[in-house]
Amino acid sequence: xxxxxxxxxFKAASEVIPGGVNSPVRAFKSVGGTxxxxxKAKGAYLYDADGNRLIDYINSWGPMILGHxxxxxxxxxxxxxxxxxxxxxxxEIETQIAELAVSMVPNVDQIRFVNSGTEACxxxxxxxxxFSGKEKIIKFAGCYHGHSDSFLIQAGSGAVTFGSPNSPGxxxxxxxxxxxxxxxxxxxxxxxxxxxxxxIACVIVEPVAGNMGCIPPHPGFLKGxxxxxxxxxxxxxxxxxxxxxxxAKGGVQELYGIEADIVCFGKVIGGGLPVGAFAARHEIMxxxxxxxxxxxxxxxxxxxxxxxxxxxxxxxxxxxIEVFDRLSKKTAYLHKxxxxxxxxxxxxxxxxxxxxxxxxxxxxxxxxxxxxAAEANNERFKSFFHGLLNEGIYxxxxxxxxxxxxxxxxxxxxxxxIAAVAKVAKTL
Ligand SMILES: *Cc1c(COP(=O)(O)O)cnc(C)c1O
Numbered sequence: 001x002x003x004x005x006x007x008x009x010f011k012a013a014s015e016v017i018p019g020g021v022n023s024p025v026r027a028f029k030s031v032g033g034t035x036x037x038x039x040k041a042k043g044a045y046l047y048d049a050d051g052n053r054l055i056d057y058i059n060s061w062g063p064m065i066l067g068h069x070x071x072x073x074x075x076x077x078x079x080x081x082x083x084x085x086x087x088x089x090x091x092e093i094e095t096q097i098a099e100l101a102v103s104m105v106p107n108v109d110q111i112r113f114v115n116s117g118t119e120a121c122x123x124x125x126x127x128x129x130x131f132s133g134k135e136k137i138i139k140f141a142g143c144y145h146g147h148s149d150s151f152l153i154q155a156g157s158g159a160v161t162f163g164s165p166n167s168p169g170x171x172x173x174x175x176x177x178x179x180x181x182x183x184x185x186x187x188x189x190x191x192x193x194x195x196x197x198x199x200i201a202c203v204i205v206e207p208v209a210g211n212m213g214c215i216p217p218h219p220g221f222l223k224g225x226x227x228x229x230x231x232x233x234x235x236x237x238x239x240x241x242x243x244x245x246x247x248a249k250g251g252v253q254e255l256y257g258i259e260a261d262i263v264c265f266g267k268v269i270g271g272g273l274p275v276g277a278f279a280a281r282h283e284i285m286x287x288x289x290x291x292x293x294x295x296x297x298x299x300x301x302x303x304x305x306x307x308x309x310x311x312x313x314x315x316x317x318x319x320x321i322e323v324f325d326r327l328s329k330k331t332a333y334l335h336k337x338x339x340x341x342x343x344x345x346x347x348x349x350x351x352x353x354x355x356x357x358x359x360x361x362x363x364x365x366x367x368x369x370x371x372x373a374a375e376a377n378n379e380r381f382k383s384f385f386h387g388l389l390n391e392g393i394y395x396x397x398x399x400x401x402x403x404x405x406x407x408x409x410x411x412x413x414x415x416x417x418i419a420a421v422a423k424v425a426k427t428l
Contacts, residue, residue, distance in 0.1 A: 001390055005049040009037040030378070031385045031397045041068035043408040046394060054394040055413050057403040061396075062242055062267035065327070065356070066316060067408025073271045073312045080308040086300060094302040097311040101269065101277065104318055106250045107259045108279035112288060113302045117241035117266025118146025120276035121204065123296045124262045125150060127278070128202035128235040130294035131287045138192055138203040140183040142370030142400075144211035145204055145239050145264075153178045154370065183209055183369040184217065186224040193232050202235035203228070207252035207260070210242040212373040213359030214352040214402040222258040229261070235284075241266035241276065242402070245317055247355040248324055255355070271313030273306035323407055327356035330414060331405045334358065337418030345425040347380075356405040360384070373400065380428055387424030393417050 014020035021027045021035065028035045037049040044067055046054040059065070066073075080093070098111050114120050125137055139145065141154040152167045153175055179196065182188040183205075193200060203225055209215035229236040238260035244251040245268040253260055261284060266276040279285075289295045300306075317323055335353050338360060342349045350361045361367045362384070363376035381399040388395055393416075395403055 001052050001392070002050050003034060003036065003048075003052075006037045007034050009049055010034050025396070025398055025401070028397045030399070031382045033386060035397075036389075036394070043067040043069070044406060044410070044413050052392065054389075054392050055409070055417060057393070057395045057405070057417075058401075059404045059406050060267075060272060061401075062246065062404045063270060063272045063313075064406055064408075065246055065268050065404070066313070066323075067406050070271075070313070070316070072316060073309050076308040076312040077273070077305050080304050083304070085305055086303055088299060091302070091304050091307070093304055093307040093311060097307050097314065100311060100314050100318065101265075102279065104245070104249045104314065105263060105279060106253045107281065108263060109282045110285040111265075111277050111279035112285070112296065113307070114276040114278070114296075114298055115274045115300055115303075115306075116146065116276045117239075117264065118148055118276070119298070120241060120264040120266055120278045121145040121151065121237075121239055122148040124237050124239075124264050124278040125202060125204060126296065127280070127284065127287060127294050128237060128262060130292075131284050132201045132233065132235055134199055134201040134234070136177050136179055136196055136199045137201055138179050138181050138189060140181050140205055140209075140370075142183060142212035142215075142373060143204075143206045143209055143239070145206075146241075149174045150178050151204075154180055182371075183212075183215060184221050185369065186221060186228070189225065189228055193228055193234075197232070200232055200234045202237050202262075204237040204239055206242065207238045207240065207256070207258070208243050208247060208354045208357065210357055210402040212370050212400050213361055213367060214354060214357040215367060215369065215373065216352060216354045217256070218368070222252075222256055226258055226260075235261045237262045237264065239264045242357070245269055245314060246404075247357070249318060268313065268317075269310050270306055271309035271311075273303075273309040275306045275310050324355065327405055327407055330407075330409055330411070331356050331358050333411065334405065334414050334417065337414065338421050341418055341422035342425050344422065345428065347425055347428050350376075357402045358405065359402045361399065383428055384424060387427060388420055391420035391423060393420050 010020050019027045039047050046056045145151040149170045179192045240251040244265040248254045262280045264278045287294045348364045350363045350367045361376040362380040367373050
């Protein structure tokens with residue numbers, strides 16, 4: 001494949017944008033080479049600036065669960081845009097998407113919309129602190145909750161890929177209020193609660209981790225967090241920015257039957273436009289401005305184009321009762337095919353999968369937390385990534401990312417991908 005045009009565009013971008021990108025993991029630093037510039041996308045395919053067609057397994061890092069340029073979403077955005085793009089005043093579409101989201105997600109009465117997953121998590125933690133009157137939070141090594149200061153402590157994917165888990169610019173004062181636990185290790189959480197009795201405002205967790213590759217919670221892990229939070233009057237925050245409206249209509253709360261106190265959303269909920277949200281029961285949401293004391297705001301929050309895209313996306317997922325099952329089956333098929341192709345060439349690997357999230361680790365041990373994810377063979381991942389790219393298959397340019405399966409992928413696309421994996425496996 002040729003990448004002349006992408007290389008030129010990257011060079012021009014790098015003159016005026018730091019590293020040539022507006023979000024670090026796009027820059028290919030962990031796999032080497034030049035990022036692919038996109039021209040357009042449709043369904044399961046990306047078309048890059050050089051005219052190459054790529055089968056896409058990133059899907060804008062999750063939002064495009066029904067494929068790129070999903071016609072009902074495009075139509076809804078175009079129609080709304082004709083009426084004006086932003087007012088800074090309430091619009092009916094905000095209530096419509098809020099009603100729909102609250103009806104799909106268990107255990108929440110109200111939802112507040114923001115512009116990104118980062119904002120959702122940042123606001124959720126402020127709300128948890130305001131509601132509980134406590135200051136410290138527990139997060140898990142390798143979990144990513146966006147780039148706000150409190151979370152840039154062993155933050156998974158982007159931050160890890162660049163080898164700067166603790167970013168300069170985060171003050172010691174902020175960092176000391178974020179206490180680190182180990183994913184899938186309840187003991188590590190218990191120890192922190194014991195050492196900080198009555199100081200923990202909340203535990204924030206990716207209930208299925210997706211930012212150190214895909215890592216499912218061990219049976220009992222989420223229930224254990226629920227019980228620890230109850231015993232210590234702490235808030236349990238599920239960061240479902242990646243898993244919400246992807247693993248089930250009601251996200252992980254529904255999938256594993258565990259109730260969180262505050263749930264964060266992003267990615268799918270915006271249908272490909274910049275949207276985040278956080279939701280909870282009345283008693284917690286009543287702490288939020290303008291009715292409560294915890295301040296939170298946004299000039300473009302609830303933007304009509306973004307709400308129209310998100311509403312149309314959620315409606316499509318809510319009406320198609322088989323979509324999550326179909327996605328799971330496609331992902332399981334891919335899992336089986338990739339695993340066989342790698343095994344045929346004696347490549348040690350671990351594949352983790354939950355619903356339509358899947359990741360391939362070149363590791364001999366089970367990948368259950370940040371430490372085991374970080375042990376995998378990154379050199380081999382680089383060759384795997386570039387081998388697949390050369391075959392027209394686009395996976396995330398980092399071993400710490402999940403792949404996102406979309407309903408637009410056909411079994412023929414999956415077979416093409418598996419054949420490419422077999423071809424690349426031979427060279428690993
Ligand atoms: C992507 C992601 C975020 C951050 O969302 P942005 O929209 O990129 O700010 C937060 N939490 C999780 C689990 C994510 O996957």
